[in-house]
Amino acid sequence: KVDYPLHLWREKEIKTVANVSRRDIREFLDLAAEIPIQPEVQEFALEEANQALRELKERKIRGAKVLRVG
Template structure:
């Protein structure tokens, strides 16, 4: 979140769609992270329309997600890695090569 806020322009808004139960949101330095009328928002629910509007924007920025791919036959390994917090970004089950 700090990096996103640091890359935001004056008056920019960072919207976070994540539920943090195990890891708290890191402490922010308001004089640096939220300076210049920057805004940090969180959302608990997101709709299909929200995603449809966001994807073209994400492609222009560009936002590149971090993923870790697993073959379908390694689904149990993927679930265990997810449970243990070993996946950085999103775990993806690949159905075909």
């Protein structure tokens, strides 16, 4: 049974811990330096914010979407 005041009321905070060692990071960065990674970034003018949000909602996001202000 869900106790509304106990389980749902007020903000909840979830914390996670990833077990990553310095060696893991070093190996990852060495590997990343060897692979030609090109991030995909699509800019939207602020006036196009609704379109960007629609694509986010419809899971049409690939890479990063950036709102350009000004």
